[in-house]
Amino acid sequence: SKTKKFLSEKFSEIFEIDKIVDLKTIEELEETLILADVGVETTLALLDPIKTKILQGETLTVKELKSFLKEQLISFLKDTNKPFPPPGNPSVLFFLGVNGVGKTTTIAKLGKILKNNGYSVLLVAADTFRAAAIDQLKTWGERIEAPVCALQEGADPGAVIYQGISYAQKNKIDVVLIDTAGRLHTKYNLIEELKKMVKVINKLVPQESQENILVLDATTGQNALSQAQHFSSAIPIHSVIITKMDGTAKGGIAIAVSHKYNLPIRFIGLGEKPEDLIPFDKNSFVSAILPD
Amino acid sequence: MFESLSDRLESVFKKFREKGKLDSDDIKKGLREVRLALLEADVNYKVVKDFISRVENRALSSEVIESLTPFQQIIKIVYEELVKTLGGEAKGLDLGGAKPAKILLAGLQGSGKTTTAAKLAKFLKKKGHHPLLVSADIYRPAAIEQLKILAQKVEVPFYEPKSNEKPLEIVKNAIEMAKENGRDIVIIDTAGRLHIDEDLMQELIELKKTFNPSEVLLVADAMMGQDSVNVAKIFNERVGLTGIILTKIEGDARGGAALSIKEVTGCPIKFLGTGEKLDAFEVFYPERLAGRILGMGDILTLIEKA
Ligand SMILES: Nc1nc2c(ncn2[C@@H]2O[C@H](COP(=O)(O)OP(=O)(O)OP(=O)(O)O)[C@@H](O)[C@H]2O)c(=O)[nH]1
Ligand SMILES: Nc1nc2c(ncn2[C@@H]2O[C@H](COP(=O)(O)OP(=O)(O)OP(=O)(O)O)[C@@H](O)[C@H]2O)c(=O)[nH]1
Ligand SMILES: [Mg+2]
Ligand SMILES: [Mg+2]
Numbered sequence: 001s002k003t004k005k006f007l008s009e010k011f012s013e014i015f016e017i018d019k020i021v022d023l024k025t026i027e028e029l030e031e032t033l034i035l036a037d038v039g040v041e042t043t044l045a046l047l048d049p050i051k052t053k054i055l056q057g058e059t060l061t062v063k064e065l066k067s068f069l070k071e072q073l074i075s076f077l078k079d080t081n082k083p084f085p086p087p088g089n090p091s092v093l094f095f096l097g098v099n100g101v102g103k104t105t106t107i108a109k110l111g112k113i114l115k116n117n118g119y120s121v122l123l124v125a126a127d128t129f130r131a132a133a134i135d136q137l138k139t140w141g142e143r144i145e146a147p148v149c150a151l152q153e154g155a156d157p158g159a160v161i162y163q164g165i166s167y168a169q170k171n172k173i174d175v176v177l178i179d180t181a182g183r184l185h186t187k188y189n190l191i192e193e194l195k196k197m198v199k200v201i202n203k204l205v206p207q208e209s210q211e212n213i214l215v216l217d218a219t220t221g222q223n224a225l226s227q228a229q230h231f232s233s234a235i236p237i238h239s240v241i242i243t244k245m246d247g248t249a250k251g252g253i254a255i256a257v258s259h260k261y262n263l264p265i266r267f268i269g270l271g272e273k274p275e276d277l278i279p280f281d282k283n284s285f286v287s288a289i290l291p292d
Numbered sequence: 293m294f295e296s297l298s299d300r301l302e303s304v305f306k307k308f309r310e311k312g313k314l315d316s317d318d319i320k321k322g323l324r325e326v327r328l329a330l331l332e333a334d335v336n337y338k339v340v341k342d343f344i345s346r347v348e349n350r351a352l353s354s355e356v357i358e359s360l361t362p363f364q365q366i367i368k369i370v371y372e373e374l375v376k377t378l379g380g381e382a383k384g385l386d387l388g389g390a391k392p393a394k395i396l397l398a399g400l401q402g403s404g405k406t407t408t409a410a411k412l413a414k415f416l417k418k419k420g421h422h423p424l425l426v427s428a429d430i431y432r433p434a435a436i437e438q439l440k441i442l443a444q445k446v447e448v449p450f451y452e453p454k455s456n457e458k459p460l461e462i463v464k465n466a467i468e469m470a471k472e473n474g475r476d477i478v479i480i481d482t483a484g485r486l487h488i489d490e491d492l493m494q495e496l497i498e499l500k501k502t503f504n505p506s507e508v509l510l511v512a513d514a515m516m517g518q519d520s521v522n523v524a525k526i527f528n529e530r531v532g533l534t535g536i537i538l539t540k541i542e543g544d545a546r547g548g549a550a551l552s553i554k555e556v557t558g559c560p561i562k563f564l565g566t567g568e569k570l571d572a573f574e575v576f577y578p579e580r581l582a583g584r585i586l587g588m589g590d591i592l593t594l595i596e597k598a
Contacts, residue, residue: 034331039332098515099568100402100404102402131438132435132440132441135434136434139433139434140433185544186543220515220517221334221515221516221517221549247519248519248523249518252517272432
């Protein structure tokens with residue numbers, strides 16, 4: 001993309017010659033990081049100490065600074081050694097996030113990946129609220145050839161989840177992927193509804209078989225932090241998937257989200273087709289923000 | 293989550309109060325706080341730069357330095373500049389041109405176009421218009437079904453495309469249907485698309501060229517980050533926009549993207565989406581958003597003290 005090219009050209013400009021870092025370099029780096037949505041707080045936390053050093057007369061080459069920054073950004077990204085999908089009969093993946101981030105589409109993509117890896121999957125339409133949300137998931141189910149559990153529009157999401165997991169238990173399905181309605185993290189009633197759904201899951205499967213996945217849109221700015229904070233104070237969140245990384249947004253806010261809320265990033269979405277989901281790779285993610 | 297701008301400025305200026313008088317360095321320190329507040333609100337880095345230099349020019353004038361309440365003065369200037377940039381008077385819809393008038397909605401995936409199409413239909417119906425809804429989204433699973441259900445909810449006629457119809461044919465037939473049924477406005481929902489998706493941008497350009505809509509509205513998510521500038525700029529350059537609708541504004545997003553989008557496109561922000569329900573839709577007034585971007589609900593009372 002144009003912007004990606006622009007940013008990387010800009011970066012190679014900054015780092016072309018291994019010159020000594022001056023305040024202008026710092027400012028250029030600040031601009032690049034903030035434009036990638038890394039966030040003011042994280043950016044300043046990284047750059048301010050270096051600025052102070054420079055002002056005190058310390059010298060540092062641009063190369064050194066850059067590898068330091070990369071290391072830092074990578075270290076902010078939380079790791080996990082928990083297996084995916086979590087072990088269980090079935091294991092349950094519960095998707096949540098604000099409106100329109102890509103939950104339903106991501107479920108279809110992930111369902112396909114899991115199927116390709118030999119798991120049997122069931123998609124559960126617990127978004128009984130948004131117009132045609134059930135049809136949307138059913139269409140995806142047909143496309144990836146996976147069964148879909150659904151009730152009528154307006155049904156209690158907890159009831160759909162109950163039916164879905166029970167069905168999976170009876171039919172020995174390996175992984176249940178639950179789609180929920182998009183909701184803003186600030187809406188009390190909708191957060192309470194989320195808690196109820198998790199309670200239903202807890203009754204049917206042990207904790208270690210569950211993964212609650214927060215879906216974040218790469219184009220989101222600082223508000224992603226508030227989303228992570230509110231959702232994770234309502235229910236345990238275990239991991240993150242970032243969608244829409246195929247645009248020009250860098251998704252830099254995920255670094256602060258991962259760091260602050262201890263959330264590993266599992267996958268990134270790169271388009272609207274079923275095959276457009278790939279495992280998250282720290283190094284290439286950070287390299288897109290700070291290209292060589 | 294964020295410290296409000298007034299708290300920050302207050303702490304900066306507290307130190308100077310003892311000194312009695314401000315100098316330009318003090319003001320620059322204050323403006324640094326304004327800059328951070330805008331960046332935290334997701335106003336684009338470059339847009340912030342230009343904005344701050346405009347504010348600085350005014351703030352360095354004697355009106356602030358000699359004021360007894362420099363803190364309020366600076367907030368007043370920032371606020372006034374914000375309101376000015378966000379777009380003075382509220383602007384209505386242009387429904388001129390050939391009848392029926394056409395309103396084309398466009399934007400990134402998931403921004404809220406389909407929901408907004410139905411909200412707009414409801415809004416216009418209340419104003420005494422007779423809209424018709426049509427979806428040119430043949431790509432997203434159940435996208436057409438979604439708008440059909442919403443059209444039923446707001447009790448507005450909907451053009452049901454035949455299978456295999458392409459977006460251009462769909463819209464053409466919808467306009468025919470509107471004419472036959474005496475509808476005065478056709479609201480056209482389109483598929484979500486990336487600004488860098490050449491084929492889909494071309495499709496949008498075709499739609500615009502063929503039907504010459506009186507409004508081409510970019511539907512943008514209020515939670516957008518720094519990239520809002522690239523998106524809005526390219527949609528505007530390639531397709532040509534007449535206005536902006538900002539959705540999902542009822543949460544706690546500061547909505548700085550609105551300032552960036554307004555600044556790079558020059559297009560007026562016309563409406564706000566304030567919820568998932570079909571009446572959660574408001575005409576845009578810059579004052580409220582300005583206070584929100586600054587993280588200050590009480591901004592007017594502060595300014596009155598200035
Ligand atoms: N470009 C791009 N578009 C995506 C990606 N993931 C999802 N989308 C699109 O984003 C839009 C919203 O996706 P959905 O899966 O319906 O999002 P959702 O979170 O389920 O939405 P709600 O249920 O309404 O909250 C659709 O047009 C998808 O095709 C991605 O990785 N890249
Ligand atoms: N909270 C809130 N949600 C909204 C608002 N406007 C739309 N939504 C929700 O955002 C999600 C996406 O809305 P859609 O209307 O499907 O978005 P779209 O732009 O048509 O999506 P695509 O066609 O996939 O590109 C849905 O869950 C809507 O209910 C709003 O103002 N506030
Ligand atoms: Mg969905
Ligand atoms: Mg749509």
